[in-house]
């Protein structure tokens with residue numbers, strides 16, 4: 001198998017994010033929980049990386065640390081060489097669809113991070129991203145009246161509208177039905193190809209990871225360590241019945257210790 | 263088509279309680295006529311009482327007096343309790359420090375404050391306003407504290423992620439997120455204020471709808487005026503509640519009430 005074990009981003013890309021010996025210990029009621037154990041990872045500029053691991057292993061925790069919502073117990077996370085200390089609009093965290101503001105319309109949500117722009121510019125951007133995520137005609141609608149998939153697209157549009165360098169997505173499609181999920185994957189890839197953001201995408205769905213990512217980071221159960229990093233060297237659009245695709249996917253299944261027979 | 267149906271539904275919804283009220287009034291009148299001892303004035307007597315009040319120019323004067331006190335007591339309480347409660351809810355330590363005091367003061371009926379109100383402010387508007395203020399302050403403060411504490415962390419995190427500092431976070435996330443809960447709290451509290459003003463006026467002042475009721479009894483057992491006063495208190499209470507309820511229909515607040 002030609003899977004790379006390297007934690008270093010493909011050399012062609014400039015390093016965007018580096019996670020350097022990061023550990024995280026939570027303390028609750030005097031009890032200590034080791035959640036992240038000595039994580040090392042580099043992500044290149046414009047790369048699409050999936051974090052894959054069993055439930056409860058610490059994927060959300062790692063993503064929160066990358067976003068600056070949590071600071072690691074030890075180790076450092078850097079973006080563009082700068083240590084991450086707090087949240088920043090240059091890297092936007094997408095919280096499934098739960099993060100859209102229910103008191104704002106579709107327009108209001110997408111424009112949320114644009115209040116410093118002149119009005120005309122703001123409206124242009126809003127219109128652009130409304131169109132990009134296919135919410136035309138719903139500009140004045142409140143999230144309550146949107147479907148789960150539409151809310152999800154709205155949250156992605158709100159994130160993209162501030163033109164971040166990086167998107168951090170935590171199981172963004174986990175709550176959607178399987179058909180919508182497939183469509184959303186396609187749309188995310190389309191947007192990624194158009195805008196070339198660096199994307200860190202958390203999932204516990206092996207197929208999803210292999211369909212989307214340049215590299216899949218396979219994490220162990222808690223305390224999470226990086227078990228393996230798999231390069232998905234299948235060009236987009238991916239043929240999910242191709243030999244190479246299946247080989248990579250089965251490799252990950254085995255790595256996680258699942259035989260894919262039921 | 264849909265509007266048509268909706269209008270018909272509304273009409274039906276309105277007609278049913280109205281018909282029920284009419285039947286009750288009729289039974290009340292019949293019941294009163296069939297017995298000689300005067301347990302209650304009948305509906306007709308009550309209407310005559312109201313007309314009497316209007317003719318003496320008292321009705322409007324008393325309604326205005328009561329509403330004036332409620333407005334001041336309620337507004338002052340809201341203006342102080344809500345910002346304070348939001349701040350306390352936001353800073354957990356403050357909440358832990360204040361909670362025991364709040365929990366002790368809260369179950370004390372505002373009426374228990376009447377002697378102190380009269381001691382501090384004498385008999386008059388200020389005493390009544392103070393009582394309403396006390397009756398509204400604690401429930402509003404607790405509402406505000408709980409409203410802040412129940413804001414989902416994702417909203418606050420999203421706000422910070424888009425680069426908001428504390429003032430804009432308060433204005434653009436905290437405040438809109440708590441509004442639906444606050445409206446519910448305000449609605450309940452306005453109901454309390456309306457209960458308290460009547461009680462306060464029975465003791466601490468000599469005008470208003472509460473005063474009307476005790477005065478009608480003391481000055482010649484005018485029970486028609488007593489029941490007239492009660493009826494007017496009920497109707498105004500209902501109107502106040504409907505007014506607050508209509509706030510819940512504002513589109514940007516409505517998300518807070520849907521359960522689906």
Ligand SMILES: Nc1ncnc2c1ncn2[C@@H]1O[C@H](COP(=O)(O)OP(=O)(O)OP(=O)(O)O)[C@@H](O)[C@H]1O
Pocket residue numbers: 026027028033035053054055056057058059060061062204222
């Ligand atoms: N604030 C906290 N305090 C204490 N323990 C926490 C805290 N946040 C998370 N944990 C614990 O850390 C572990 C990892 O949580 P995390 O949410 O990162 O997992 P996850 O990989 O995202 O799981 P899932 O796939 O189910 O979303 C869990 O066991 C959780 O109980």
Ligand SMILES: [Mg+2]
Pocket residue numbers: 059060061170
């Ligand atoms: Mg998670």
